[in-house]
Amino acid sequence: MTVARGSETLDRVDDPDEEPRLRIGEVARVTGLTARTLRYWEEIGLLKPFAHRGSGERLYSVAERERVTHIRELQDLLGLTLAEIQDVLASEDTLERARRAARADAPTPKRLRLLADALEANGRLVDRINERLARIKEFRDECVERGDRMRARQLELEADQRRASRR
Amino acid sequence: MTVARGSETLDRVDDPDEEPRLRIGEVARVTGLTARTLRYWEEIGLLKPFAHRGSGERLYSVAERERVTHIRELQDLLGLTLAEIQDVLASEDTLERARRAARADAPTPKRLRLLADALEANGRLVDRINERLARIKEFRDECVERGDRMRARQLELEADQRRASRR
DNA sequence: ATCCAAGTTTCCGTTCACGTCAACGGTAAT
DNA sequence: ATTACCGTTGACGTGAACGGAAACTTGGAT
Numbered sequence: 001m002t003v004a005r006g007s008e009t010l011d012r013v014d015d016p017d018e019e020p021r022l023r024i025g026e027v028a029r030v031t032g033l034t035a036r037t038l039r040y041w042e043e044i045g046l047l048k049p050f051a052h053r054g055s056g057e058r059l060y061s062v063a064e065r066e067r068v069t070h071i072r073e074l075q076d077l078l079g080l081t082l083a084e085i086q087d088v089l090a091s092e093d094t095l096e097r098a099r100r101a102a103r104a105d106a107p108t109p110k111r112l113r114l115l116a117d118a119l120e121a122n123g124r125l126v127d128r129i130n131e132r133l134a135r136i137k138e139f140r141d142e143c144v145e146r147g148d149r150m151r152a153r154q155l156e157l158e159a160d161q162r163r164a165s166r167r
Numbered sequence: 168m169t170v171a172r173g174s175e176t177l178d179r180v181d182d183p184d185e186e187p188r189l190r191i192g193e194v195a196r197v198t199g200l201t202a203r204t205l206r207y208w209e210e211i212g213l214l215k216p217f218a219h220r221g222s223g224e225r226l227y228s229v230a231e232r233e234r235v236t237h238i239r240e241l242q243d244l245l246g247l248t249l250a251e252i253q254d255v256l257a258s259e260d261t262l263e264r265a266r267r268a269a270r271a272d273a274p275t276p277k278r279l280r281l282l283a284d285a286l287e288a289n290g291r292l293v294d295r296i297n298e299r300l301a302r303i304k305e306f307r308d309e310c311v312e313r314g315d316r317m318r319a320r321q322l323e324l325e326a327d328q329r330r331a332s333r334r
Numbered sequence: 335a336t337c338c339a340a341g342t343t344t345c346c347g348t349t350c351a352c353g354t355c356a357a358c359g360g361t362a363a364t
Numbered sequence: 365a366t367t368a369c370c371g372t373t374g375a376c377g378t379g380a381a382c383g384g385a386a387a388c389t390t391g392g393a394t
Contacts, residue, residue, distance in 0.1 A: 023371080024371070034352085035370095035371080036353065037351080037352065044351095053360090055372075057360075058372090073306050076246065077299075077306050079243065079246050082350080083350095108324055108328050112321065112324050112325065115320060115321050115324065116321070119314060119317050119321070126310050126311055129307040130307065132303065133300065133303055133304065135244055136244050136245075136296060136300055136303070137300065139240050140297065143289060143292055143296065147290065147293065150285055150289065151286065153282060154279065157275055157279050160275055161276070161279070190340080191341075191342095192340065192341075201383080202340095202341085203383065204381080204382065204383095206342095222342075222389065222391090223341080223343080223389085223390095224340095224341060224389095224390075225342090248379095249380075250380090
């Protein structure tokens, strides 16, 4: 499926509306990554650009840009490896399929099934996040407690000091 | 300073009490790491074993075993690199020095200064943790919200289905 | 005294997640 | 058409964080 649009040729055009097509440098700038990273992610099958131009130039849509930030969060905040992220996203992509099914007027039962799958994937992710949150809170509380003990000791010492200076 | 104790020879003995001396395999097992990792951490100056026997065998004390789990938490929960962890621990070690100063009957002002330093380092760490917690919570809320939207859609579809089956 | 599991050092290898450089091609505006 | 930039595909390099094998020593139980 090759469609001419202006003077440029796209290998794939699913929607004819006015969605902006981003070049790789654009996406890199707004997400704070490098083009290399985006190509690497594509290399390992983590992020497929919306389309390749005949010249090979990648074109991204807003959906991919959002996916990029999502991936970053999974990476930085949850400490997942790119492989684990692939798993997570594979589950999540069910949602995308559901949306496409909606566009395609798919039968309601099928759409419901897809939705249920997406919901389950989402639930698992939220569980993971909550688990991590709990562990970090625990760790923080330990640190805070240590701080409290140190402050108590500090007061003690200061009292000693005052007593000593009084005589 | 070499002291004979039973038939074994220690390069360094600071406390004569009954603190158990752990061998590397022991520490590895209880912390879930490998001996290789512990040696690596020593190599980069992250974790000094309490003592080396004449043969080169490492002996750890409880303090080091705790330090190991602490490092793991900084690594896994906060996603710090070993270099960053070194920084954090360098600050935190002030506390250890403070304790030693206490043992050595150091002057109170000095002990207070050490305590203040340790407190500040601790405060910075807690801040970091809180910041991270906030970001993760934000991320979780986004996910939860998405889930809510999906559930709403689900109800809608189910209603459609019921309407359709009624006629 | 002997034996072996567990320790040691040294050195080289690996995986992950990119960075970097070269050589080249296409795009956009003048 | 020229110029100034993107962008492309390799290929190789890198830093962090270890893994693994070889060759040797040691501690502790039998």
